[in-house]
Amino acid sequence: GNNLGSVNTPGAFWGTDIPGPFTGEVLTFNFLSDFSLQYDGHKAYVDCFDCEPTPGVDGEEDVCQLEDTLDLNTLVTLPTHPDTSKVGNWTFPVNPGVLVNDSLLVVTSLATGTYEAMYILNTPCGGDTTIATINIFAPSNAGENGTLIVCRNQPVDLFSGLDGNVDLGGTWYDPSDNALPNSQPFSSNIQGSYNYDYVVSNGVCPADTQFVEVLVDECDWLSVEEEEMTKIEVYPNPAS
Numbered sequence: 001g002n003n004l005g006s007v008n009t010p011g012a013f014w015g016t017d018i019p020g021p022f023t024g025e026v027l028t029f030n031f032l033s034d035f036s037l038q039y040d041g042h043k044a045y046v047d048c049f050d051c052e053p054t055p056g057v058d059g060e061e062d063v064c065q066l067e068d069t070l071d072l073n074t075l076v077t078l079p080t081h082p083d084t085s086k087v088g089n090w091t092f093p094v095n096p097g098v099l100v101n102d103s104l105l106v107v108t109s110l111a112t113g114t115y116e117a118m119y120i121l122n123t124p125c126g127g128d129t130t131i132a133t134i135n136i137f138a139p140s141n142a143g144e145n146g147t148l149i150v151c152r153n154q155p156v157d158l159f160s161g162l163d164g165n166v167d168l169g170g171t172w173y174d175p176s177d178n179a180l181p182n183s184q185p186f187s188s189n190i191q192g193s194y195n196y197d198y199v200v201s202n203g204v205c206p207a208d209t210q211f212v213e214v215l216v217d218e219c220d221w222l223s224v225e226e227e228e229m230t231k232i233e234v235y236p237n238p239a240s
Helices: none
Strands: 026-031 042-047 059-064 069-071 089-091 104-106 113-123 126-137 142-144 146-152 163-166 171-173 192-200 208-220
Touching: 142 192, 142 208
Parallel strands: 059 126, 146 208
Antiparallel strands: 026 042, 069 104, 089 113, 113 126, 142 163, 171 192, 192 208
């Protein structure tokens, strides 16, 4: 029939052909059992989805293990959908327990390495998966302070003065805070105490700095000493 009765309201329509589009809207359909005004039928609620949600953009970030948490939403461009109530969810397959409040990743619980987290959006018309790649770096380590005792003008291996585990690739600085080309300078020709700083950073974590105290004694590595050689035996004999 064509008697709309109370359903003849603004925005309502009657018939079998539904005008559109209805992207992002929720429609209510009244299925009438007869042509009377009793409307003793049923209601059906139908969600209308955009069949092509805007896909997200993957992202990658280097993170220091010293960080507490990382918001995955800042690493990627999330997919968009006209119906804002239809949102996706983050998943971290390697260790789901470190993912809190949907998008916060607890970095301190992860060992160094590369990980992937996925943001998954599902709709009746299709879905989208956006990937966040996280590279976890360990804190920089310059070892522990140490001391070396050398003579004046003696070549020094500064690394031998550091204790513990040491990351290579850093920079040594002399007592005047000048960068050294390597870790093997010559000691001062003046007796005394000199501090050489070692600074190392992996470019992600904060730099770590330690020092080696070089104690220069009164002896001179460049001095020429003479010793009397006695009771020398040469073998075989004769020999040249």
